[in-house]
Amino acid sequence: MEALYREAILDHYKHPRRKGHLDAPDIQYHDHNPFCGDELTIELKVEDGVVVDAAFDGRGCAISQATASMIMEEIVGLSVDELKTWDKQYILDMLGIEIGPVRLKCALLSLKVLKAGLWGLEEWPE
Amino acid sequence: MEALYREAILDHYKHPRRKGHLDAPDIQYHDHNPFCGDELTIELKVEDGVVVDAAFDGRGCAISQATASMIMEEIVGLSVDELKTWDKQYILDMLGIEIGPVRLKCALLSLKVLKAGLWGLEEWPE
Amino acid sequence: MQATVNDRTTELAAQFPILQREVHGKRLVYLDNAASSQKPTAVLDVMERYYRQSNANVHRGVHTLSEEATTLYEDARVRLAGFINAPSDKQIIFTRGTTEGINLVAHTWGRANLGPGDEVLITQMEHHSNIVPWQILRDQLGFTLRYIPITPLGELDLRELDVLLNARTKLLSFVHASNVLGTVNPVPQLVQAARQVGAKVLIDGAQSVPHMPIDVQELDADFFVFSSHKMCGPTGVGVLYGKRDLLEEMPPFMGGGDMIRSVTMTESRWNTLPYKFEAGTPAIAEVIGLGAAVDFLTDVGMGWIHAHEQMLTRYAYERLSQVEGLRILGPEPEKRGGLIAFTLGDIHPHDISAVLDMDGIAIRAGHHCAQPVHDCYNIAASARASFYLYNTTEDVDLLAESLEKAHKLFG
Amino acid sequence: MQATVNDRTTELAAQFPILQREVHGKRLVYLDNAASSQKPTAVLDVMERYYRQSNANVHRGVHTLSEEATTLYEDARVRLAGFINAPSDKQIIFTRGTTEGINLVAHTWGRANLGPGDEVLITQMEHHSNIVPWQILRDQLGFTLRYIPITPLGELDLRELDVLLNARTKLLSFVHASNVLGTVNPVPQLVQAARQVGAKVLIDGAQSVPHMPIDVQELDADFFVFSSHKMCGPTGVGVLYGKRDLLEEMPPFMGGGDMIRSVTMTESRWNTLPYKFEAGTPAIAEVIGLGAAVDFLTDVGMGWIHAHEQMLTRYAYERLSQVEGLRILGPEPEKRGGLIAFTLGDIHPHDISAVLDMDGIAIRAGHHCAQPVHDCYNIAASARASFYLYNTTEDVDLLAESLEKAHKLFG
Numbered sequence A, B: 001m002e003a004l005y006r007e008a009i010l011d012h013y014k015h016p017r018r019k020g021h022l023d024a025p026d027i028q029y030h031d032h033n034p035f036c037g038d039e040l041t042i043e044l045k046v047e048d049g050v051v052v053d054a055a056f057d058g059r060g061c062a063i064s065q066a067t068a069s070m071i072m073e074e075i076v077g078l079s080v081d082e083l084k085t086w087d088k089q090y091i092l093d094m095l096g097i098e099i100g101p102v103r104l105k106c107a108l109l110s111l112k113v114l115k116a117g118l119w120g121l122e123e124w125p126e
Numbered sequence C, D: 001m002q003a004t005v006n007d008r009t010t011e012l013a014a015q016f017p018i019l020q021r022e023v024h025g026k027r028l029v030y031l032d033n034a035a036s037s038q039k040p041t042a043v044l045d046v047m048e049r050y051y052r053q054s055n056a057n058v059h060r061g062v063h064t065l066s067e068e069a070t071t072l073y074e075d076a077r078v079r080l081a082g083f084i085n086a087p088s089d090k091q092i093i094f095t096r097g098t099t100e101g102i103n104l105v106a107h108t109w110g111r112a113n114l115g116p117g118d119e120v121l122i123t124q125m126e127h128h129s130n131i132v133p134w135q136i137l138r139d140q141l142g143f144t145l146r147y148i149p150i151t152p153l154g155e156l157d158l159r160e161l162d163v164l165l166n167a168r169t170k171l172l173s174f175v176h177a178s179n180v181l182g183t184v185n186p187v188p189q190l191v192q193a194a195r196q197v198g199a200k201v202l203i204d205g206a207q208s209v210p211h212m213p214i215d216v217q218e219l220d221a222d223f224f225v226f227s228s229h230k231m232c233g234p235t236g237v238g239v240l241y242g243k244r245d246l247l248e249e250m251p252p253f254m255g256g257g258d259m260i261r262s263v264t265m266t267e268s269r270w271n272t273l274p275y276k277f278e279a280g281t282p283a284i285a286e287v288i289g290l291g292a293a294v295d296f297l298t299d300v301g302m303g304w305i306h307a308h309e310q311m312l313t314r315y316a317y318e319r320l321s322q323v324e325g326l327r328i329l330g331p332e333p334e335k336r337g338g339l340i341a342f343t344l345g346d347i348h349p350h351d352i353s354a355v356l357d358m359d360g361i362a363i364r365a366g367h368h369c370a371q372p373v374h375d376c377y378n379i380a381a382s383a384r385a386s387f388y389l390y391n392t393t394e395d396v397d398l399l400a401e402s403l404e405k406a407h408k409l410f411g
Ligand SMILES: Cc1ncc(COP(=O)(O)O)c(C=O)c1O
Pocket: C257, C279, C280, C281, C282, D034, D035, D096, D097, D098, D099, D100, D127, D129, D175, D177, D178, D179, D204, D206, D207, D227, D369
């Protein structure tokens, strides 16, 4: 089992960090994964190009929700420029598990929402 | 080679019997085989339910044209009722060769035209 | 009795090479048959033999290979006609699958017969393939699309049928057996109601043809569609059956080779049935493989397959009901085909499926291409175990145990 | 030089099981490649392995089999993109074949962009699959369909191109290499002319992709279509390539699973490329087989294949010209792909083919789904020998000898 659901992931899934909403977010973005029905909203407060507060809300599988929670744990205090450098590999390293092509979409949903929010992108850049 | 083009078939193909047209046919029918482009017209003069004169015209492969010519050799003097009993097997016996499913259409074009002419059918009865 | 059935099943399973494989070190327990079934050696061998001995394009060739390919291809059509008791093999049109079958009817019969003021009636338990084509067409032609609702128990709610199905209804299109709820719908009642208002009937047989004896004449459907890959056949092929007079008067779908009688620069004339609807080089090897699948299923016996799945479903329904937090969607076992969709507490179906996969168990998780039915139950997705002739009660036991494990892990 | 080429060919031929078979007691000489090619063991094995090890429905499954199937399926798409140098694999849409590809463009781009006053320009040497879809659509939408005529030598007659291709022309759709005349059409000239009037360009690559290196970016086509079964791949699959912005803005073709992002009872939203155009369960095994065919062809070398066929065609052109009564359709060898259609005195092509078949030689006879080009020459049908990587000059010699026999028999 550990291969996919290691303890840390289950912990983030069961006890999500910063789940909820901000009062007046500077950036808010929502998206979903049509194949799984995973839903995710990320909200950020940004001051001088640095994230000062963050929250996420959503529902979906453990992978998608745990990833969002893990990102929340890291994000506050980082600059938007730094966040823009996060890529697929960064997220996979954070998760620390092997993931197949189908579940990859679950793992990357947070990143997709985050980048779309930061860049105002409609679609995932290739 | 004999398997498909026995002497009699080549003879009918090279020297078709009753090829041409009648002056005032009682029955005239034309059809073609879309896969091969075989064309065939059969014309009959009928008196008291008996074929008294016949002709065919057409172009196409040796099988289709030789079959038409062979039919011409038999048809005069027969009653329409008798002609209506001719079936696929009758034609194949007349040809006296083994024939695959694709060329079958060539062999049966004459019969199709004949029956359509006799019965006024639009389509091949199953 | 269960023991004997399982014996025969084990013997049958041995004919499916993939069932010999392991997943994560465990024997593969394949319970995703509603998505796609596995293929027996008999089917694979026939296709292999075709490619190694007779491969050529069909219909237009005079040489030996082409004649052989044509004979094999057309023989499969005859076999398919026999399998569903179609009056003639000319009424068997090969498509890519159920989806293309429904789209074909929409694009041809639909375009010729539907307009503003008309209604098409489907149900809330349709697969997307029987919803989206009608939505697309509705937006182009301006007819109204209506849905028969479903009861909390997952059956069609027919109380308002006489309002929903009315003189404006030109087509009633519904799923024979639901791929989510398992529900087998009451065809005679629905067809009779449609006849009374003069509506045509399309039946989506994707989940019925693989699992029970089907007689299209008895069902009296105007159109009936299904997919090869769910019935031991290859991917890339399916069947549209239609009543002859309807097929005759319908315009063609795609244009190209084989579907024409003659082509000039100004106009074309259509070929006769079934070729009018089969433009271009067809899925030759796949059709031949489907023919072999039909032979295989007939040998096994569609009656036996149905009985076997009924037994498994009853067994699974009981066993799964005992799993803590598990909620089964759809009606009691007697009213359903061989599949059970369920939720397990709040655990996302993808997580359930992923946990089961570690035990070698393949189930499906998601909306199963049927979002509206999930909307009815206010859930985004479900997990689904679906059975076929090679599954055993032991497979069900393994499923239940693994589900209990999942419940503990995420609980 | 011919000897070495034949050596490599013999080695390649050994990889095609069917070429080991006999027909009427003679070695099979397969010269019907333009209708459908034979399949190497490498392709058959990949499909067999898929069915024996990884068969499952794609995209929607979380279990191991489904993930494996999805990976294999999507990997094939990447390989196809590479093979024709598409900018992205999202521009590779799997169809049943060339015919479905053209019909897809007609039903989506065509329906959205064509109306009265508009013109679609095709050529007189098109396969029916690039004529009939436009005739059907013309009759529905009321645009005008025009044809570029051909010269007596079988090339496009471009003298009036600036009249035929004008400000009203919305689409120029033409065959890259003719399946009857062999003519390889001047893509750069035609595309440039189309660009000048703002017309889109569709290229039918059914007879070019299997036989020469193709770079869709260099050709600069808006749409490009081809079939798997003519390029060592299985039946039941083909490819539509399109420019990204066009594909993005086109409405979908068929409705169903996989092509949607969400479905509610009132409306649906489409999935992104390429899935928007792939409704329903795709031809999974066939796509994977096509991917293997592309690997095989790449290993052999498309440049080598082209050169080999050029050599064979030159050789055959000369050898066949010596056969009494034989008349070759189309231009000189330098201007054509690896096929030669011909007539032999007054002998009906079906009779020619039947006689050759007794010698184990498979050629095609008929109108090759291209009646208008035959009408140009005032003939109903022709015989056609078409080459591929496994054919040798010996095959050509056997062909010529058998044709001489046929001429004597019917003479
Ligand atoms: C030039 C050309 N276009 C289109 C086609 C149609 O291809 P398919 O039958 O695979 O759809 C063919 C082959 O039959 C062809 O040669």
